[in-house]
Amino acid sequence: MTNFLQKYGWSSNPFTLVINPKHFTGYEDQIKALKDHIENRHKIAILLGPTGSGKTMTLRWLEDNLRENVLYISKPPKSAEQFIDIFIDLLPLTFWQKIFNKRPSLYTLPKYINTKLKGNQLIFLLDEAHETSKDVLEWLRVLVDQIDNVSLIMAGMPMLEQKLKTDLETLDQRVTTRIRLTNLNQAETFDLIMKRIASVGGEGIKPFTEAAIEKIYHKTGGFPRQILKECDKLISLGKDIIDASDIDEFREFSQPNVRLDQPIVSFSPKPPSEDQLNSLPYKQRKILEILSKRDWLSPSAIAQELDMSKYGSRGHAVRSVNNILRRLMLEGYVLREAKGKAFVYTLTPKIKTYFVEQ
Ligand SMILES: Nc1ncnc2c1ncn2[C@@H]1O[C@H](COP(=O)(O)OP(=O)(O)OP(=O)(O)O)[C@@H](O)[C@H]1O
Ligand SMILES: [Mg+2]
Known part of the structure; x- marks a missing residue:
């Protein structure tokens, strides 16, 4: 000894660097924001912090303290195919599925997961997310879109934020909660x-x-x-x-680059409340209703379903729908994605739940 x-x-x-969630302390605002994200069934949060600020510790704390199905992976898989094994480990094949070799493919994986989850929520924690390749990010987006009730929390170095913006803007647009670990x-x-x-x-x-x-x-x-x-x-x-x-004064540690000008927690966009939805002007509300019936529609497809007699011309109607959609996106009602030269739109998960309840 x-x-x-x-x-x-x-x-x-x-004082070893072992990570044991029982030692967790502080970061109350950040934990609250993570819990809010999960309770509100938001899809994607990113948890950013310099090395040693406690990202892994925070994810491990969540893993220990949440009651839902939690999947923690310590680093992104190198290839998207590995998601299949990762999810089969969490939600195993039944005896018969094994016998008849009913292993899901990457394409059928969301359906497999939805069936296994039976409507329960899945919390997906991905550590070292700044190392995710573009291809894996794309599949991650597909999984997040198609698995019902999944909340993904991606933890990584601050560069993750920029990486998402440049590598996969459509994934970045789905990020509703940004959380920073400082000190x-x-x-x-x-x-x-x-x-x-x-x-x-x-x-x-x-x-x-x-x-x-x-x-x-x-x-x-x-x-x-x-x-x-x-x-x-x-x-x-x-x-x-x-x-x-x-204790000597000398700082032998280089101070990680923490940007204190940014808020510790931010939502973008802020999810609107049901009251806000109900008090929207008629035309905006009508567009959301159309989108509640079908995902990923273009402005012209939506314009077609509106009463065209109120607009001068078809071009006029599409432009008007376009403007409304852009505003709805900034206010957190819809998501958009580039498809060819145009954009297609869908309701954000939160707004979808309001339409289901009505
Ligand atoms: N909130 C906290 N309370 C108590 N201990 C903490 C906390 N956050 C981190 N630690 C401790 O600090 C050390 C570094 O934390 P951690 O490994 O989670 O950092 P990290 O942000 O994941 O770093 P890296 O980017 O290098 O992976 C760990 O040993 C952990 O036990
Ligand atoms: Mg870590």
């Missing part, structure tokens, strides 16, 4: 250290003094992985008491 473990009465080193505050830094020490049978914050933890907080900027590394270095000195004077 290492010297300092005996000295502090610990069963093992509490813990001083009280949470305290809590993290205490939880870690308690987990190995230690007492309070011993051997650290309060002043030492305050200094650790300032030195590390409250970044979880850096807090752990600093503590690990300090305990290896084996001192009876670790005080602020034992």
Whole structure:
């Protein structure tokens, strides 16, 4: 046993980089936003943060604390075909499906999953999402569109946001919740250290003094992985008491690039309420009704179903529908996707649920 473990009465080193959701602390706004996203059955959220800010920890915390079907994958598959094995692991084939070799293909996978889920919600957590190839992103979009009640949370380095915009704009448009992990505050830094020490049978914050933890907080900027590394270095000195004077000022950690000008949590677009839907002007409401019956329609297909006598010409009607659709998209009622030179539209999942209920 290492010297300092005996000295502090610990069963093992509490400051390893192991990820145990029981040690989770802080990030309350972010957890609330993730839970809201899931409860409201939104489709895609992205969780962004620099290395060591706690993305994996947050996903693992969700995995442990949600009651729904949760699928956590630690990194994106290299090829989309691997989704088949991943989902069969979670939702296994029945005996007969195995006997008759009824393994789904990538194309029949959404149907397979929907049948197995029987209407239950699926929470799909994808870590290291910034490493997803374009092809896999495209299949991810298909899965998210076609699996009923799936909420996908993609965690990755801040570059993920730009990657989605450039690689697959149609997927980016489906992102309703953006969450940023920044750093813990001083009280949470305290809590993290205490939880870690308690987990190995230690007492309070011993051997650290309060002043030492305050200094650790300032030195590390409250970044979880850096807090752990600093503590690990300090305990290896084996001192009876670790005080602020034992901690040098020198920042050997390069400060991750956290953009504090951006909100920690943002929704884009904000999902409208049912009241807002019901108080829309007649024409907008009518267009949504048409879309509630069929997905992915072009403005001209929609114009055809409207009463054309109210517009001067057909071209005029299509232009008017086009403008309304663009506004509805910005307000979170519809999603759009490029198809050839035109756009096709569908209701956002939230708005769809309102029409089902009516
Ligand atoms: N909220 C938290 N509460 C307590 N400990 C945390 C928290 N967030 C992270 N940690 C700890 O900090 C370390 C780094 O966290 P984690 O591995 O989740 O970061 P990450 O953002 O996934 O980094 P990377 O981008 O390198 O994968 C882990 O050992 C984890 O236990
Ligand atoms: Mg990670």
